Amino acid sequence: MKTPQAAALNVERVSHSFGKTRALDDVSLSIRSGGFTALLGVNGAGKTTLISLITRLYDNISGKIEIGGYDVRRNAGPALAGLGVVFQSRSLDVGLTVRQNMRYHAALHGIGKSEARRRGDLVLDRVGLIGQADMKVAALSGGQTRRAEIARALLHNPRLLLLDEATVGLDIQSRRDVVSTVRGLVREEGVAVLWATHLFDEIDPQDDVVVLHRGRVLARDSSAALAQGTNLSDAFLALTGAEPVDVLA
């Protein structure tokens, strides 16, 4: 059932195609418990496809994906129970209040009303949004909405948090707030994080980095080791052959 002493996430030799287009090709990566791993790639590298496979929105046609030791294909329930996700597109119900969104998400994880309220307040406090709990999501700023989505993803105490381009479309201050919230979770609560991004300034030297390019993993190492004394963006361009404009896009 469950692999003993499992990594928070283990992806082994996963490939996926859309018709004749190969979106992922033999991708393998592992995320240790309580670690921050950046999944770095330009737009179209396959980051969202990989996240869709991990969350079982797509089926992993070939290879194996385990979350906390549970195979997402054979043991989807326990695997997804340990997973929190912040998708690239906004997914809160804008017509409902933040607290109502929390309650709905809690119910989707089998958590009843009173417990949902307790946990909801806890996580909203954690991301600095307790004061906005009864506001409609439509009234929140972009950064607040993202932090509310992070709070929602944490509601059921997942050990692995996936964030797909979570800072896209945010201003500098909101981006900083979101990044610092997530790093705080790793540091203080031991949540493992897979942070999909194409923005180098969100990656610290000690972070683990997986470079994904055209559906293939080109490198897996710490950011500092990949940079080799230069900066990460130059190392990335040398590794992928991508144009600087792709990286900045």
Place this chain on the structure above:
Amino acid sequence: MNLGHVNWHGHLVCFHGIVWREALRFTKQRERFLSALVRPLVWLFIFAAGFRSAYGVVVGAPYEMSNVPYEVYIAPGLCAMIQLFNGMQSSLSMVYDRETGAMRTLLVSPYPRWFLLTSKLMAGVIVSIAQVYAFLLVAYFWGIEASITGYLAVLPALMLSGMMLGAMGLFLSSAIRQLENFAGVMNFVIFPMFFASSALYPLWKMEESSVVLFEICRFNPFTYSVELIRFALYGQINATAFAVVVSVTAFFLCAAIVAYDPSKGLIARKRS
């Protein structure tokens, strides 16, 4: 990681949460409620009133009299119409949820996908039943009355009918890629289903004017939805309608579950 919630009690909590959200969304959309109520009332007050002066309808079971006032005849069809629109509206909201990303939140729940989709379907059915009873209340004051038994017996009929129409909508939503495509489907699904059925005229009358149209009406599952409701309002069961509605529900629900299955369905083949 907490796996304690993925048990039978958790399933109940999850089901309740999905119904609660659907009901909450519905109550916040007053115009949706009003249009759901006004649509059949326009048919009842204007269309049926006009036709009543022209003629009554000669029908058989479940009516005891041979010549039934037209508005009495079409009331069950209007109940089914509310559910038809609601079923399609639910699927519209599924397509919208998929476009906005809200659907992903539902589908990454640890509960089985068939359970999540069936819960979503049931939530829509419950909302549609509330609309039908609101319509029946207004119709009562318009002089269209059923017995207490009829009002109670129609509840399971509405559940089944709502599930059938909701399951059809659910399946459609899996096949529709964008909201823009939905308007066309509405025209090609709702109107033909409604008009080519026994909602507005008895089938024998249709047979008199066109045998081909009569056969189309007989083939249309919506006809059986209407007849199930019509008989139930008079405390009776139409066995054929019951069998057809249950079978069509099972077929479309299974088709929708397969379509939403990440390893088999249409969703898996689309890049979202």
